[in-house]
Amino acid sequence: MKNLLVVSCLKDDNYAHISIHLLKEKLADVKAGVEKKSAELQADVLYLLPEGEKVDGIDCEVRYGAYNPTLGNPYSVAQLLAGNLPRPMIQDDFVATYEDYEVSVMTPEEAYLLATGKNVRFVAVTADGKTEIKEVEIGTKAGSICDAGSAKAVLIGGQKGTFVKPESLADYEIRADRDDYAITVFSQDECMVQTAVSIMEQAWASSCGKCVLCREGTLQFKTIVTEMTTGKAKVTDLDLIREVGELIEIGAYCPFGRAMAKPLISAVNLFQDEFEEHIKRKTCKCGKCYKAAAVYLILPDLCTGCGDCVDECDEDAIDGKANFIHMIDQDMCEQCGKCVSACDEDAIVKWEDAKLPKLPKKLTKVGKF
Numbered sequence: 001m002k003n004l005l006v007v008s009c010l011k012d013d014n015y016a017h018i019s020i021h022l023l024k025e026k027l028a029d030v031k032a033g034v035e036k037k038s039a040e041l042q043a044d045v046l047y048l049l050p051e052g053e054k055v056d057g058i059d060c061e062v063r064y065g066a067y068n069p070t071l072g073n074p075y076s077v078a079q080l081l082a083g084n085l086p087r088p089m090i091q092d093d094f095v096a097t098y099e100d101y102e103v104s105v106m107t108p109e110e111a112y113l114l115a116t117g118k119n120v121r122f123v124a125v126t127a128d129g130k131t132e133i134k135e136v137e138i139g140t141k142a143g144s145i146c147d148a149g150s151a152k153a154v155l156i157g158g159q160k161g162t163f164v165k166p167e168s169l170a171d172y173e174i175r176a177d178r179d180d181y182a183i184t185v186f187s188q189d190e191c192m193v194q195t196a197v198s199i200m201e202q203a204w205a206s207s208c209g210k211c212v213l214c215r216e217g218t219l220q221f222k223t224i225v226t227e228m229t230t231g232k233a234k235v236t237d238l239d240l241i242r243e244v245g246e247l248i249e250i251g252a253y254c255p256f257g258r259a260m261a262k263p264l265i266s267a268v269n270l271f272q273d274e275f276e277e278h279i280k281r282k283t284c285k286c287g288k289c290y291k292a293a294a295v296y297l298i299l300p301d302l303c304t305g306c307g308d309c310v311d312e313c314d315e316d317a318i319d320g321k322a323n324f325i326h327m328i329d330q331d332m333c334e335q336c337g338k339c340v341s342a343c344d345e346d347a348i349v350k351w352e353d354a355k356l357p358k359l360p361k362k363l364t365k366v367g368k369f
Contacts, residue, residue: 003043004101006081007034010048010065011072011107013158014202015182016124021133022108023055031057033111041104048077069159069256070208074103087210088254121174124158127151127185136174142183143169151185153192153270158182159202160259163192163266191288192271193278196225196264203260214257217248221264228278229289231330235279238268282330283356294352296333296340300325300360300369302347312342324363 007030009019022030038045046061048071053064068086070076074096075089081098089096096103106114109122119138124131125146136145148154148166155161156172157179164172166185174180186195204218224241227233245261252258268275277283282295298309298318305323317333320326328339328348340348351357360369 001097002101003041004098004103005034005038005041005043005045006074006077006103006105007045007047007111008071008077008105008107009050009053010067010080011069012067013069013124013160013182014067014206015126015155015158015161015184016133017050017067018122018124018133018181019108020050020053020055022112022122023049023058026112027055027057029115030108030111033113033115034106036114037104037106037111043104044101046081048080067206068208069206070254072105072107073254074105076208077105078103085208087208090254119176121176121178121181123174123180124182125185126183128187138174138176140174141170142172142174142180145174146183146185148185150188152188152190153186153267155182155184155186155263156180157262158184159199159206160256160262162262163270165270189286191284191286192267192274193225193228193284194286194288196267197222197229199263199267200225206256207260208254211253211257213248213252214254214260217244217252217257218260220244221261225264228275229284231282231295231333233279234331235276237279238272238275241265241268281356294335294350295330295356296328296335296337297349297351297357297359298326298328299347299349299357300364302345303366304345304347305366306345308342308344309339309348312338314338319363321363323366325360325366325369327360327363 012019034045046063047058048063048065051064051066065080070086070088073088076086078096078098080086120135121138122133123136124133134145146169148169151166153163154166154169155163200222204222207214207218209215224237242265245265248261249258303325305325307320307322309326310318310320315332315334317329318326
């Protein structure tokens, strides 16, 4: 059987597109490393590039695909080449094959390190919406390559990373196991709940779907944190995230699956007050969530306690009795809007402001609030 060495640029984290950077900026070194490895394996060479990317100077076969965290795994790569979903096989003794080739995989960074012999890692540092990819010596403190200043939080490690406070950067080293290839700074005006939504949407899109824990876990986490921005979540969801995250870390099939909950869990632990505020008060101080996620409210100064809205609500989400200001249970409300049409006093409104008005916490007589 012949050997095929695949240079995969599709394994990159969404926060650190390092492979294409190396092909465009350090192609000679990357090619030297690839040639050295291919000679060792006596292998043909194929490059996997992201869709739409073009790199001048590659003189062997090129294929294209989408980013996927499993595409450093030979079996996953072989599946992609065969036109199937890229799903990994992690047994140590498993041999991945494609047509009449045995498949091996390396990344451009691995090729660069093989060619140069350097003891470095490439780190994508993102702040203020701009990303700079830096070549960093192993053992370097993260704080020396990233000035987080008065930032709100820093995500170290991208989609499989951990949120820390800016002052904690001094405690983190760039390591040879490549956990720190992305350092992303989040400013004070960033909503951590909305950030969690974005990260979990990325995790859900990145999951290959092979194992139930990752496939269903990413979907459920995405759903739960999204509900925190739409008035549907419960306080118990925070403990649920922690408990399920621990199970996934132990039982998921591949390294991505086992680590994908880390950003969410660390965000919840670091900013629990902010998450609870979204759930309990249904407000976002940053104005990033509830500005777009409207809720229906009964304005206490206009409600006459007539009960028409109670009769109209199919979900029994409105609590009230005659001559008492009615209240909407946001956990039960399906936001159908039928109550608005039923109210002749225009007391029920669709509220889109991040800051909620003052509302009664228990049934109160009309005119007494």
